[in-house]
Amino acid sequence: MSTANDSFDPSTTLWRDGRPVYDRRDTVCVVGAGASGLAAVKNLREHGFGVDCYERETSVGGAWNWRHDRSPIYANTHLISSKPFTQFPDFPMPDTWPDYPHHSQLLSYLERYAEHFDLNPHVWFGTEVVKVEPADDTSWDVTTRSAGGAGSERTHRYLAVVLANGHNWAPKQPAYEGLDEFRGQTMHASAYKDPKELRGRRVLVVGGGNTGCDIAVEAATSASQTWHSTRRGYWYLPKYLLGRPADQVNDQMQAARLPLGVRQWLAARTLRLTVGDQGRFGLPKPDHKVFETHPISNSQLMYHLGHGTITPVPDVRRFHRSAVELTDGRQVEPDLVVFATGYLPRFEFLAPEILGADEHGRPTLYLHAFPRTYPTLAVAGLLQPDSGLFPLVHWQTVLIARWLRLRDRDLARAAAFWSRASADVGKRWNRARVKDSTRHWFEVNHIDYLRALQSALDELSPATATAARSTR
Amino acid sequence: MTSVRIMRNRDWANPVPPARREVLTATPELPDDSKPPVLFVPGFGHGAWAYAEHWLEHAAGRGFAAHAVSPRGHGNSEPAPKAELRAYAHDVVQVAAGLPRQAVLVGHGAGALVVAHALARYPARAGVLAAPVFGGWATLGLALRHNLFGTLPGAFGGKVRVGRRQLFSRDLPEPVARDYLKRIGHASRRAQWELLRSRAPEEPVGAPPVLVVGTPDDRVVPRSALDRVAARYGGAPLLFPGMGHDLMLDARWPEPLDAILDWLEKGDH
Ligand SMILES: Cc1cc2nc3c(=O)[nH]c(=O)nc-3n(C[C@H](O)[C@H](O)[C@H](O)COP(=O)(O)OP(=O)(O)OC[C@H]3O[C@@H](n4cnc5c(N)ncnc54)[C@H](O)[C@@H]3O)c2cc1C
Ligand SMILES: NC(=O)c1ccc[n+]([C@@H]2O[C@H](COP(=O)([O-])OP(=O)(O)OC[C@H]3O[C@@H](n4cnc5c(N)ncnc54)[C@H](OP(=O)(O)O)[C@@H]3O)[C@@H](O)[C@H]2O)c1
Numbered sequence: 001m002s003t004a005n006d007s008f009d010p011s012t013t014l015w016r017d018g019r020p021v022y023d024r025r026d027t028v029c030v031v032g033a034g035a036s037g038l039a040a041v042k043n044l045r046e047h048g049f050g051v052d053c054y055e056r057e058t059s060v061g062g063a064w065n066w067r068h069d070r071s072p073i074y075a076n077t078h079l080i081s082s083k084p085f086t087q088f089p090d091f092p093m094p095d096t097w098p099d100y101p102h103h104s105q106l107l108s109y110l111e112r113y114a115e116h117f118d119l120n121p122h123v124w125f126g127t128e129v130v131k132v133e134p135a136d137d138t139s140w141d142v143t144t145r146s147a148g149g150a151g152s153e154r155t156h157r158y159l160a161v162v163l164a165n166g167h168n169w170a171p172k173q174p175a176y177e178g179l180d181e182f183r184g185q186t187m188h189a190s191a192y193k194d195p196k197e198l199r200g201r202r203v204l205v206v207g208g209g210n211t212g213c214d215i216a217v218e219a220a221t222s223a224s225q226t227w228h229s230t231r232r233g234y235w236y237l238p239k240y241l242l243g244r245p246a247d248q249v250n251d252q253m254q255a256a257r258l259p260l261g262v263r264q265w266l267a268a269r270t271l272r273l274t275v276g277d278q279g280r281f282g283l284p285k286p287d288h289k290v291f292e293t294h295p296i297s298n299s300q301l302m303y304h305l306g307h308g309t310i311t312p313v314p315d316v317r318r319f320h321r322s323a324v325e326l327t328d329g330r331q332v333e334p335d336l337v338v339f340a341t342g343y344l345p346r347f348e349f350l351a352p353e354i355l356g357a358d359e360h361g362r363p364t365l366y367l368h369a370f371p372r373t374y375p376t377l378a379v380a381g382l383l384q385p386d387s388g389l390f391p392l393v394h395w396q397t398v399l400i401a402r403w404l405r406l407r408d409r410d411l412a413r414a415a416a417f418w419s420r421a422s423a424d425v426g427k428r429w430n431r432a433r434v435k436d437s438t439r440h441w442f443e444v445n446h447i448d449y450l451r452a453l454q455s456a457l458d459e460l461s462p463a464t465a466t467a468a469r470s471t472r
Numbered sequence: 473m474t475s476v477r478i479m480r481n482r483d484w485a486n487p488v489p490p491a492r493r494e495v496l497t498a499t500p501e502l503p504d505d506s507k508p509p510v511l512f513v514p515g516f517g518h519g520a521w522a523y524a525e526h527w528l529e530h531a532a533g534r535g536f537a538a539h540a541v542s543p544r545g546h547g548n549s550e551p552a553p554k555a556e557l558r559a560y561a562h563d564v565v566q567v568a569a570g571l572p573r574q575a576v577l578v579g580h581g582a583g584a585l586v587v588a589h590a591l592a593r594y595p596a597r598a599g600v601l602a603a604p605v606f607g608g609w610a611t612l613g614l615a616l617r618h619n620l621f622g623t624l625p626g627a628f629g630g631k632v633r634v635g636r637r638q639l640f641s642r643d644l645p646e647p648v649a650r651d652y653l654k655r656i657g658h659a660s661r662r663a664q665w666e667l668l669r670s671r672a673p674e675e676p677v678g679a680p681p682v683l684v685v686g687t688p689d690d691r692v693v694p695r696s697a698l699d700r701v702a703a704r705y706g707g708a709p710l711l712f713p714g715m716g717h718d719l720m721l722d723a724r725w726p727e728p729l730d731a732i733l734d735w736l737e738k739g740d741h
Pocket of ligand 2: 077078079080081168172174175189206207208209210211212214230231232293294315340341342343384437438439
């Protein structure tokens, strides 16, 4: 239910390529009503902006809304980041919730966030953004279509656009020789929903990210046989260390400002003492130090390896009619293969050069949010943090709102800020030397990244803070 | 001056432990969606009961969903002898975020300081600081002057006993005042100490409008302190002469509350 656009004034109609463009003037457009989009709507409104948010689904929640067919969430998903790292900093999760809430709690949390801050009237549900194009000044033309596909397209002109379309929608599908002739079933993890699908089957799970580890654990108790294939060794972090959520223990070390090398040594030591020698479980030795791949947070994987209910195997070399050949020459005969090989960011509605995409299609941005040459466009949530996303995306959207306010009030100061900031376009916010892999280009250390946001906000703040107040 | 604070390593690594909290509520008979919920926060030693005496019902009568929380260690909330100020602020934010809509936070006495800390964590619709005790040694000085033997132990981490004349005007009948005094407990030693050291609260998030109300005849909060707190939030205090510190319990309790609710209605907060 939306009312925000009802106030259109038809007399302000402009034209583009022979189509009418409805001018929304000082309104900002947000694409997507997942966690990032909702934070953007809230924080832009808090800074005095009018907002139109477009969401192709019929309700909020994004990835966490398991009711949406496309959601990558499976029945037993629990958070990997504990509450203090998962909640929005200004809207804490209830004390009565556990350290690592269930995905259904995340959805109810996002629904309550939208209710509490009265965001729903600004969201156009069932409306897909199909095109985002720069207009002749710094504003943007956004073309939408009702998600059913039936309705005609409409174009609106906005002061600025915040892209919060999420990056866990397009499966990263690996290619293998012989895959066509394989007679077993294959699926990407995004289509996996429930352990029922694994019951009594011989299952091969490919990929050692959190999804792969979670699904391997589910298979361990449902499938008749489980192989878990990874193309490298990893550090498997338990959810609890020393009786406390592991990320809280890690932050205690970061708060003490221990140098990275010392933290890596301490963490490796702690893992050695708690988890022990991973080699004993048949796992390869990690080819990197702790914190150099996206952290895996899973207490049950080792347990099932120890029970023999998961068999670790190396990477897949190729497929045969009824078997899968591994790089060590072994053959296994699964009847279901789940590719938990991750996702690819996609901005199909936007010309790739606008975000400075490289040859792999990866955007080149300042703070993973601001493109070099388009000051009124920003991306929210395009981050792979070593903790929860929400705190980062909250402050990121506050920064976006302040930045747009500053441009509005004081172009000279905005220009000064940007000339400094643009030197950091493409910079990575991670002290650790993360492994060069298809997924790590936007991996950030939450402390490094939040510190960078803090100094950017401090730079933008004092004048804009009072300006924002006077508009209320 | 940094306008927001992002880095909260302590809260991430050592979050405030959960506690069972007492929340008292008065609901309007005719719910009015245009009016935000109001959350009242009592001062040190008081509990939600202090608002349940008059203010909750009266606010509900005017169409506001009215709630009062007892921070841990107060009222009927879980005992918390070691609680810090940040735990009290946490309790307030927890309750506020649990309300269906963005809430107005109203704090009284040292509860106003708790609210000021909470405003830095939660974008309230508006903030009201009633007879705010923001602490510091001047607060101690004034308290010593009016109540030497009740206050002195507080300076050494002991129990503070407030006196009748500090909290209520002569208009409040003696037995009623005595009854209230009996119900007043005390905050944790740690929080009392933090109040004395008085770390200035951070800038509120979401730039809420903030109103300061008080009385020039307050024997806990000097007039200069009222002005200082109000100036910090860009205004002047709204004054109710002739009342004691406990605005919500004293004989003329409807006046400050009506003024607060009028302000909320007028400002469309
Ligand atoms: C299995 C799994 C577990 C996870 N666990 C954690 C965790 O423990 N902690 C954590 O912090 N993060 C976790 N994540 C990351 C998760 O993606 C983020 O928490 C969060 O959901 C990202 O929110 P978002 O708003 O950026 O993107 P999304 O949630 O993906 O939302 C994007 C929204 O945009 C909409 N949209 C996209 N394109 C268009 C368009 N063209 N027009 C209109 N609307 C559009 C989508 O429908 C969607 O609603 C997990 C992810 C997965 C897959
Ligand atoms: N419980 C939870 O809360 C939870 C659960 C699942 C996911 N998540 C989050 O969701 C996001 C996505 O996680 P994800 O696990 O789906 O994806 P991911 O982190 O990208 O992991 C993909 C895994 O597949 C491997 N891989 C990629 N391409 C491959 C190929 N061609 N052949 C073999 N292996 C390949 C990767 O190896 P490399 O090491 O070489 O890259 C990696 O091990 C992450 O942020 C994650 O933390 C959270």
